[in-house]
Amino acid sequence: MMTHSEAEILLYRYFEGETSLDEELRLREYFRAGDIRSDLAELDPMFAYWDEAAQIVAPPAKQTAIRRRIPVRRLSAAAAAAVLFFAVGSWFNQPAGLTNFPIAEAESTTIDWSKYEVTDPEEAYKVLRNALGTASAEMNRSARITVREISAARNALK
Amino acid sequence: MTRANTAIILDHYSSIITSVRDRLYRLALRVVNDADDAEDVVQDVLVKSWGQREKIVCLDNPPAWLLRMTKHQAIDRLRSARVRSARETEAAIPDHEAxxxxxxxxxxxxxxxxxxxxxxxxxxxxxxxxxxxxxxxxxxxxxxxxxxxxxxxxxxxxxxxxxxxxxxxxxxxxxx
The missing domain is CATH 1.10.10.10 (Winged helix-like DNA-binding domain superfamily/Winged helix DNA-binding domain)
Structure with missing residues (x-):
């Protein structure tokens, strides 16, 4: 059992930061025992507090599922395999005789194109003139853009 | 890595966490001064440490590493809580029951x-x-x-x- 004077000396060293863990434990026991000299009693709450704080335990762990991370490479390989699987599957599962333009092809059987055919020579001439006019305008537009770009380039080089 | 090695690492990691969990919680509580926040801090630390379990089991002093992580996590939480608290105080009505x-x-x-x-x-x-x-x-x-x-x-x-x-x-x- 530690005497009061021993406790006093240890306390002095304690506040100077010179005590070992064992000595600090002995000090703790001195205060825990309850027979404390009156002039040292002022430190009792502090040691009681440390004792109390050491009793705190963590609450039970929350059930947080830690998801296992799948490496990116494996994920990419799996995604590629899935895409390939569906692509091959749909290629082999497509109905026989179906082309890339199934709707157009299906309609082509029912549309009678002959009724849209231009039979009047004047009407044919108009259609042709319109078509050539549009083509000419577009060609002129391209030429204008080219000329404009060349002038801009020239200006920039000056 | 073989399945046996993985099991050994997992066992070692689990025993480290079991032995240090209360200490992590007390440290977090000391810093953030709120039981719920401290619990969240420990949970975050454990989730992060799980990703580094292979490294942790090879350390000389795994508890020190985990305590350091807890310290940083708790200080981060404290800072964000202070910001939050400052904002809430500005918006809060006076506490008549104080x-x-x-x-x-x-x-x-x-x-x-x-x-x-x-x-x-x-x-x-x-x-x-x-x-x-x-x-x-x-x-x-x-x-x-x-x-x-x-x-x-x-x-x-x-x-x-x-x-x-x-x-x-x-x-x-x-x-x-």
Whole structure:
């Protein structure tokens, strides 16, 4: 059992930061025992507090599922395999005789194109003139853009 | 890595976590001063540490590594809580129940008083005091767990103890 004077000396060293863990434990026991000299009693709450704080335990762990991370490479390989699987599957599962333009092809059987055919020579001439006019305008537009770009380039080089 | 190795790592990791979990919680609680926040801090640390379990089991001092992680996580949480609290205080209505008899009685409790005094210390001083007085750690271990130098650890401990004593004397708190 530690005497009061021993406790006093240890306390002095304690506040100077010179005590070992064992000595600090002995000090703790001195205060825990309850027979404390009156002039040292002022430190009792502090040691009681440390004792109390050491009793705190963590609450039970929350059930947080830690998801296992799948490496990116494996994920990419799996995604590629899935895409390939569906692509091959749909290629082999497509109905026989179906082309890339199934709707157009299906309609082509029912549309009678002959009724849209231009039979009047004047009407044919108009259609042709319109078509050539549009083509000419577009060609002129391209030429204008080219000329404009060349002038801009020239200006920039000056 | 073989399945046997994975099982060994998992066992080792689990035993480390089991042995250190309470210490992590107490440290987090010391810093953030809120049980729910402390619990969240520990949970975050454990989730992060799970991703590095292979590294952790190979460390010389895994508890020190986990305590350091807890310290950083807790300080981050404390900072964000302060920002949040400042915003909430600006928006909050005045607390008319702040001085109810129950609250005054609770505040007068001796250990609550010491706790309040301790919360007045800067976080680093508080942490060093806690690791020494509550966890009974050597200076070297505290240094590893807090990223502070040995000299800083000794200085903070010295200052912290003196400050607590001065506050106890000033407020004349006596254990009943």
């Amino acid at each position: 001085r109810t008899p129950y609250r005054i009685a609770a505040a007068n409790d001796t250990l609550s008083h010491v706790h309040r005094l301790l919360q007045q210390l800067p976080p680093d001083q508080r942490m060093v005091l806690h690791l020494r007085e509550v966890e009974g750690m050597e200076y070297q271990e505290i240094s590893e767990a807090t990223d502070l130098s040995m000299q800083q650890v000794k200085t903070y401990l010295h200052r912290g103890r003196h400050k607590i004593r001065a506050l106890l004397l000033k407020e004349k708190i006596v254990q009943p």
